Amino acid sequence: xxxxxxxxxxxxxxxxxxxxxxxxxxxxxxxxxxxxxxxxxxxxxxxxxxxxxxxxxxxxxxxxxxxxxxxxxxxxxxxxxxxxxxxxxxxxxxxxxxxxxxxxxxxxxxxxxxxxxxxxxxxxxxxxxxxxxxxxxxxxxxxxxxxxxxxxxxxxxxxxxxxxxxxxxxxxxxxxxxxxxxxxxxxxxxxxxxxxxxxxxxxxxxxxxxxxxxxxxxxxxxxxxxxxxxxxxxxxxxxxxxxxxxxxxxxxxxxxxxxxxxxxxxxxxxxxxxxxxxxxxxxxxxxxxxxxxxxxxxxxxxxxxxxxxxxxxxxxxxxxxxxxxxxxxxxxxxxxxxxxxxxxxxxxxxxxxxxxxxxxxxxxxxxxxxxxxxxxxxxxxxxxxxxxxxxx
Amino acid sequence: xxxxxxxxxxxxxxxxxxxxxxxxxxxxxxxxxxxxxxxxxxxxxxxxxxxxxxxxxxxxxxxxxxxxxxxxxxxxxxxxxxxxxxxxxxxxxxxxxxxxxxxxxxxxxxxxxxxxxxxxxxxxxxxxxxxxxxxxxxxxxxxxxxxxxxxxxxxxxxxxxxxxxxxxxxxxxxxxxxxxxxxxxxxxxxxxxxxxxxxxxxxxxxxxxxxxxxxxxxxxxxxxxxxxxxxxxxxxxxxxxxxxxxxxxxxxxxxxxxxxxxxxxxxxxxxxxxxxxxxxxxxxxxxxxxxxxxxxxxxxxxxxxxxxxxxxxxxxxxxxxxxxxxxxxxxxxxxxxxxxxxxxxxxxxxxxxxxxxxxxxxxxxxxxxxxxxxxxxxxxxxxxxxxxxxxxxxxxxxxxxxxxxxxxxxxxxxxxxxxxxxxxxxxxxxxxxxxxxxxxxxxxxxxxxxxxxxxxxxxxxxxxxxxxxxxxxxxxxxxxxxxxxxxxxxxxxxxxxxxxxxxxxxxxxxxxxxxxxxx
Numbered sequence: 001x002x003x004x005x006x007x008x009x010x011x012x013x014x015x016x017x018x019x020x021x022x023x024x025x026x027x028x029x030x031x032x033x034x035x036x037x038x039x040x041x042x043x044x045x046x047x048x049x050x051x052x053x054x055x056x057x058x059x060x061x062x063x064x065x066x067x068x069x070x071x072x073x074x075x076x077x078x079x080x081x082x083x084x085x086x087x088x089x090x091x092x093x094x095x096x097x098x099x100x101x102x103x104x105x106x107x108x109x110x111x112x113x114x115x116x117x118x119x120x121x122x123x124x125x126x127x128x129x130x131x132x133x134x135x136x137x138x139x140x141x142x143x144x145x146x147x148x149x150x151x152x153x154x155x156x157x158x159x160x161x162x163x164x165x166x167x168x169x170x171x172x173x174x175x176x177x178x179x180x181x182x183x184x185x186x187x188x189x190x191x192x193x194x195x196x197x198x199x200x201x202x203x204x205x206x207x208x209x210x211x212x213x214x215x216x217x218x219x220x221x222x223x224x225x226x227x228x229x230x231x232x233x234x235x236x237x238x239x240x241x242x243x244x245x246x247x248x249x250x251x252x253x254x255x256x257x258x259x260x261x262x263x264x265x266x267x268x269x270x271x272x273x274x275x276x277x278x279x280x281x282x283x284x285x286x287x288x289x290x291x292x293x294x295x296x297x298x299x300x301x302x303x304x305x306x307x308x309x310x311x312x313x314x315x316x317x318x319x320x321x322x323x324x325x326x327x328x329x330x331x332x333x334x335x336x337x338x339x340x341x342x343x344x345x346x347x348x349x350x351x352x353x354x355x356x357x358x359x360x361x362x363x364x365x366x367x368x369x370x371x372x373x374x375x376x377x378x379x380x381x382x383x384x385x386x387x388x389x390x391x392x
Numbered sequence: 393x394x395x396x397x398x399x400x401x402x403x404x405x406x407x408x409x410x411x412x413x414x415x416x417x418x419x420x421x422x423x424x425x426x427x428x429x430x431x432x433x434x435x436x437x438x439x440x441x442x443x444x445x446x447x448x449x450x451x452x453x454x455x456x457x458x459x460x461x462x463x464x465x466x467x468x469x470x471x472x473x474x475x476x477x478x479x480x481x482x483x484x485x486x487x488x489x490x491x492x493x494x495x496x497x498x499x500x501x502x503x504x505x506x507x508x509x510x511x512x513x514x515x516x517x518x519x520x521x522x523x524x525x526x527x528x529x530x531x532x533x534x535x536x537x538x539x540x541x542x543x544x545x546x547x548x549x550x551x552x553x554x555x556x557x558x559x560x561x562x563x564x565x566x567x568x569x570x571x572x573x574x575x576x577x578x579x580x581x582x583x584x585x586x587x588x589x590x591x592x593x594x595x596x597x598x599x600x601x602x603x604x605x606x607x608x609x610x611x612x613x614x615x616x617x618x619x620x621x622x623x624x625x626x627x628x629x630x631x632x633x634x635x636x637x638x639x640x641x642x643x644x645x646x647x648x649x650x651x652x653x654x655x656x657x658x659x660x661x662x663x664x665x666x667x668x669x670x671x672x673x674x675x676x677x678x679x680x681x682x683x684x685x686x687x688x689x690x691x692x693x694x695x696x697x698x699x700x701x702x703x704x705x706x707x708x709x710x711x712x713x714x715x716x717x718x719x720x721x722x723x724x725x726x727x728x729x730x731x732x733x734x735x736x737x738x739x740x741x742x743x744x745x746x747x748x749x750x751x752x753x754x755x756x757x758x759x760x761x762x763x764x765x766x767x768x769x770x771x772x773x774x775x776x777x778x779x780x781x782x783x784x785x786x787x788x789x790x791x792x793x794x795x796x797x798x799x800x801x802x803x804x805x806x807x808x809x810x811x812x813x814x815x816x817x818x819x820x821x822x823x824x825x826x827x828x829x830x831x832x833x834x835x836x837x838x839x840x841x842x843x844x845x846x847x848x849x850x851x852x853x854x855x856x857x858x859x860x861x862x863x864x865x866x867x868x869x870x871x872x873x874x875x876x877x878x879x880x881x882x883x884x885x886x887x888x889x890x891x892x893x894x895x896x897x898x899x900x901x902x903x904x905x906x907x908x909x910x911x
Binding site: 058081082138 | 518524541558565570573590
């Protein structure tokens with residue numbers, strides 16, 4: 001029956017003469033609310049139902065009247081409070097009062113901003129939602145004006161929103177530049193704190209790559225560094241640090257080598273060891289699914305023209321070397337040489353060793369390789385040598 | 393010499409016994425220490441899984457509108473908000489019933505839960521307890537934020553049932569409608585209530601349009617099927633092999649079909665069957681059970697039999713916090729069969745007055761009262777009744793039901809007088825929903841009725857029924873070999889009695905009373 005109309009706020013329901021003396025039906029949160037009834041029947045209690053719960057109150061007698069003091073935890077909360085005067089489980093009178101937010105108290109603000117970071121370009125946006133409350137934690141009345149402010153570089157914007165459904169809210173769109181938007185709001189003279197929204201650059205656009213190396217020889221020892229240009233988005237913002245860039249290298253045989261790096265100030269670096277034989281590399285970098293680079297072509301020249309192979313110790317020790325690099329200097333340690341062993345045309349084993357002081361020694365052990373005729377293939381640094389019918 | 397030997401043995405026994413006792417004591421002590429060290433919060437409780445997964449509160453929820461100026465909401469998010477909002481109501485109802493804030497933290501934010509704590513504190517000091525449940529929620533979304541962390545919605549005309557106790561005395565029992573505007577925040581994976589403000593109820597028009605012409609109607613004290621006056625001559629039915637488990641694994645529609653032929657050929661036009669609450673799946677009714685019930689009802693329609701379906705058999709909780717679960721149970725069954733032409737009436741519960749003593753009359757009646765409303769809401773086509781166990785209880789809730797039903801196992805001689813008196817007190821049709829006599833003369837009951845006296849009983853009763861034009865249903869078609877303990881009690885003489893109420897014996901032969909199965 002409450003729903004019938006705003007004008008019907010209270011009525012007696014059973015034939016016990018009861019008059020409500022309290023005429024006020026709208027109270028501010030925090031007000032003292034006392035309901036006074038005139039009735040002959042004093043054995044009554046007051047049931048009340050409010051936003052967060054119910055209670056049943058004992059009457060205080062005051063001459064011919066009974067009075068009920070609504071407890072603080074009800075009077076401080078905004079909302080409709082229905083009450084029923086109960087006599088021996090029967091409702092003898094019912095009514096409703098309305099408690100509104102107390103605009104005289106200091107307004108408190110609860111602000112939610114999200115998402116906390118957005119991308120540049122003006123398409124992406126974040127949202128600032130503020131719930132202004134009175135000091136009893138009641139949402140303020142609808143249509144309270146809320147100043148929404150945000151600043152970016154030289155731009156400062158201020159709009160006025162009116163609260164509805166307890167909240168005020170605003171969409172904040174990004175600008176073309178990346179950076180940081182600062183936002184705040186203000187209601188009834190209470191200002192919120194400062195909120196920051198990170199505007200990250202938008203997606204990268206295609207970029208260039210370059211390389212640095214100490215020399216152009218395929219010595220299997222030095223390192224080639226690939227560097228991107230400063231990668232930017234379509235609005236000229238440098239892309240976010242830490243963006244992963246993958247460098248794909250296709251060599252002369254069509255094999256793929258891969259290295260990667262993450263950007264710092266828009267530049268990513270990837271490193272690869274020089275090949276140990278003459279080769280040609282086609283290099284291209286990708287930010288997977290987003291952007292790609294120009295293609296780079298590199299040539300590595302042969303660094304070692306030839307090396308000697310000596311069979312010693314009744315041919316059971318094969319000494320490769322001295323290995324010499326492009327200036328005739330001794331090859332730095334670590335050059336890889338392999339030795340393939342065949343007997344009567346049948347492949348037996350591959351021995352792989354790295355050089356030390358310019359030499360590699362392969363020992364063909366008696367225990368494994370009984371006396372007989374063997375073929376050996378020595379490979380490394382792009383050089384192939386074959387020795388047939390070596391008798392052990 | 394013998395004496396000292398005896399003493400020696402005695403001492404030896406004492407020493408061994410005390411040694412064993414000591415060991416038991418030590419082991420018990422150690423186990424208690426270990427047990428103590430193992431108690432405490434289970435680590436999985438950090439995840440709040442128990443609260444999240446249990447379905448304990450299912451009031452009807454209708455989303456009226458989800459368009460909002462913030463951002464479109466997905467169905468999944470909406471379900472999460474709804475689920476947590478209902479749980480917020482549930483934990484609040486539990487908290488006000490027990491005056492213990494258990495679970496409030498999970499569904500109210502730090503500021504909002506203060507309000508609940510204060511209310512609980514005031515209830516504790518004034519010794520107030522509130523048993524409450526909400527029955528339906530009409531939600532509309534007002535706002536959903538861009539980051540998906542905040543939502544505002546309105547819950548209008550929430551129906552709430554409350555019983556308020558002060559000093560353990562019932563002070564007020566009532567139903568109210570209230571509307572709320574609610575702000576919820578997503579915190580720690582829970583949609584928690586941040587603000588909840590009660591508002592004035594808007595006037596909403598009733599969304600359920602009653603049928604213009606229900607299938608079954610009651611005018612004065614007469615039952616009409618369509619335009620035709622209906623006189624009920626019926627029987628309570630269970631298949632012989634599966635009493636009190638009609639829709640179980642041994643369900644066999646062929647047997648039921650044969651039985652329906654027997655019933656129809658005997659001149660009867662109505663059967664009463666029972667739907668067990670747990671067997672049918674409680675709040676989530678199992679589809680296979682619905683299918684079985686459908687087969688039975690379809691068959692009854694073909695055979696020209698009307699069916700009274702008794703719901704909530706073996707249900708006995710009635711607790712306010714369990715209401716919504718039973719409402720969902722009823723909704724699923726009743727709304728599914730609301731158009732079915734075989735059904736005459738929904739019998740809400742068999743003999744609920746027998747639960748008054750254990751569950752409290754107020755509790756049971758309040759549950760029934762609301763259940764009548766729920767069932768009528770989902771099925772305005774069929775009648776509603778309650779099968780009271782004796783004629784003295786027949787008029788309980790008389791103003792809300794369509795048919796007054798009672799069971800009669802008292803003396804034949806006083807029936808006419810009691811029935812005559814009942815007729816004067818109501819203008820609704822009265823159904824003698826169960827009556828009968830067990831022919832259980834035998835080892836456990838040497839003075840019980842024989843098959844002859846059972847036949848005589850029915851012969852006489854049928855005359856009285858015919859004379860007074862009573863709607864009746866006999867108990868029951870078959871003698872049963874096995875009767876569940878829950879039905880009869882565990883004692884052999886109790887079980888024995890329940891076995892021999894039938895018109896057809898365990899061997900399948902028609903007993904002498906069969907002649908009088910119908911007038």
